[in-house]
Amino acid sequence: MSDHVSDDHLIHDVAATMKAEADACFPDERLSRQQAKILQRIEQEGRPGRVIAFPAGHAAAPALRTAPVARWIAAAAAVAFLIGLLAGQRLPHEFQRPNARIATAASTATAGTTLRASAPLPSDDEFLGEVEAAADSRPAVLQHLDALTPRAWEVEVGQ
Amino acid sequence: MRTPPRRAVAHATAGPADQPERLHPRSKASEVAGAIKALVLAGERDAARDRFAELVACQQRRAVRIAYQYLRDAHDADEAVQDAFVKVFTHITTYREELPFEVWFTRILVNGCLDMRKSRARRLRWVLPASSNTDAPPIEPVAPQASPEERLVASERAKEIAAAVEQLPDRQRAVFTLCHVAEHSTAEVSQALGLSEATVRVHLFRAVRKLRKLLGGEREQKAKL
Numbered sequence: 001m002s003d004h005v006s007d008d009h010l011i012h013d014v015a016a017t018m019k020a021e022a023d024a025c026f027p028d029e030r031l032s033r034q035q036a037k038i039l040q041r042i043e044q045e046g047r048p049g050r051v052i053a054f055p056a057g058h059a060a061a062p063a064l065r066t067a068p069v070a071r072w073i074a075a076a077a078a079v080a081f082l083i084g085l086l087a088g089q090r091l092p093h094e095f096q097r098p099n100a101r102i103a104t105a106a107s108t109a110t111a112g113t114t115l116r117a118s119a120p121l122p123s124d125d126e127f128l129g130e131v132e133a134a135a136d137s138r139p140a141v142l143q144h145l146d147a148l149t150p151r152a153w154e155v156e157v158g159q
Numbered sequence: 160m161r162t163p164p165r166r167a168v169a170h171a172t173a174g175p176a177d178q179p180e181r182l183h184p185r186s187k188a189s190e191v192a193g194a195i196k197a198l199v200l201a202g203e204r205d206a207a208r209d210r211f212a213e214l215v216a217c218q219q220r221r222a223v224r225i226a227y228q229y230l231r232d233a234h235d236a237d238e239a240v241q242d243a244f245v246k247v248f249t250h251i252t253t254y255r256e257e258l259p260f261e262v263w264f265t266r267i268l269v270n271g272c273l274d275m276r277k278s279r280a281r282r283l284r285w286v287l288p289a290s291s292n293t294d295a296p297p298i299e300p301v302a303p304q305a306s307p308e309e310r311l312v313a314s315e316r317a318k319e320i321a322a323a324v325e326q327l328p329d330r331q332r333a334v335f336t337l338c339h340v341a342e343h344s345t346a347e348v349s350q351a352l353g354l355s356e357a358t359v360r361v362h363l364f365r366a367v368r369k370l371r372k373l374l375g376g377e378r379e380q381k382a383k384l
Contacts, residue, residue, distance in 0.1 A: 010371055015339040017320040022227035022340075023220075025236070031223070034237055035215050038244045042208055045249060 188217055189260040196251045211248055218244075218261070221341050222268055228324075228336040229272035230279075239275050243268040258350075265343065265351040269333070323373040331366035334359055 026034075122130070128151070191214045198207035222243065226236035246267050247254075254263060324332060337348045338359075345363065349356040 006375070007367055007371065010374060011339055011367060013316070014320050014324060014335075014370055014374075017317045018228060018324060018336065018340045019224055020317065021321060022224040022236075025227060025233040026220075026223045030237075031219055034223075034241060035212065035219060038215055038241050039208065039212055041241065041245050042211065042248050045245065 186259055186261060188214060188264075189256070189258075191217070192247075192251065192254055192260040192263075193256045195248075196254050196256070199251055207251070208248075211244075214247075214260075215244055218264060221261075222264070225265065225268055225336060225341045226272055228332065228340060229269070230275060235275055235279065236272075239268065239271045243271050246271070259347065261343065262347050262350045265337065265341065265347070266353075269337075269351060319374060323370055326373060327366055327369060331362045331369065334362040335366040335370075338363055 132151075191210060195207045195210050195214065198204070198210060219240070222240045223236055226239045226243075227233065230236045230239060243264065247264055254260070324335075327335065333352065334348060337343045337351060338345065343351065345356050345359045348354075349359045352359070354362075
């Protein structure tokens with residue numbers, strides 16, 4: 001009988017201690033906060049998922065819509081381009097391109113060189129001088145570029 | 160079929176705030192849970208949510224006591240209790256009204272606590288364990304009006320009891336907690352833990368015997384001194 005009583009006392013002591021331990025960690029304010037959190041979570045659970053709109057930048061490109069005037073301008077530009085091409089082909093050879101004259105001069109110089117082929121072969125310096133003379137006949141715009149380009153003999157001397 | 164719990168003395172001496180809710184014929188929590196289920200089934204979710212606050216309020220204290228004894232950490236216990244209540248609301252339509260709500264809820268809570276313990280054990284494999292639980296304030300089971308000597312003695316006793324409870328095997332501690340802290344009957348504990356009632360009684364008997372050995376032995380030693 002006394003064992004039962006002491007067991008009951010023991011159980012009571014242990015249970016009271018365990019409850020007190022938990023209750024000390026969970027005062028009423030904490031329980032109130034916990035309850036608020038639970039209700040908040042439940043509210044969020046019920047809501048349907050939020051659909052985020054797809055970024056506008058990635059939306060499909062709108063169909064190209066142009067005014068009739070713009071279309072007329074484009075057509076006129078295309079026609080003018082074609083007319084220009086045809087006219088360019090019919091114009092005299094001299095008016096085609098300035099480079100054409102250069103090509104003509106070069107071919108004349110080459111012909112001169114060929115004529116002198118029967119004569120004794122020129123030295124390297126002479127040959128290169130001729131090439132340089134032919135190059136001098138280039139337009140002024142290309143002469144700057146030519147000035148920057150190293151000569152073959154200069155490279156040899158440098159070596 | 161309900162087995163009267165062996166806690167008559169504990170209830171007689173406990174304050175009115177500690178009185179458990181009687182589960183026969185049907186507890187208040189079971190009635191509220193049934194009403195919430197009906198509201199959810201009727202599509203009145205807002206009304207069900209309002210009613211759920213009532214259910215949380217009446218089960219919360221018991222829930223945190225159980226969770227704290229399982230997890231021994233206030234933050235984890237807090238999270239486990241929150242998760243359990245959210246699960247209850249989410250699955251309220253599966254609640255069987257012929258069973259006490261407390262059993263269903265305890266089962267959900269205990270399973271959640273066990274899952275959390277497993278995940279914590281996995282996590283702790285990679286981190287150093289904390290030296291002590293700084294979250295828990297000192298235990299003071301006695302009234303704050305007690306004299307400093309009484310409070311000191313009570314505090315020492317509380318420490319001894321906490322150490323003794325710590326030494327119980329998991330299953331014994333779980334059964335003891337559910338029977339004497341959560342104040343469930345052995346039949347309810349057997350349903351909540353999925354054990355036979357006889358097994359629950361055996362665990363409970365062994366837990367009490369071990370506690371008596373641990374705490375009674377110390378008491379006798381002190382008496383001899």
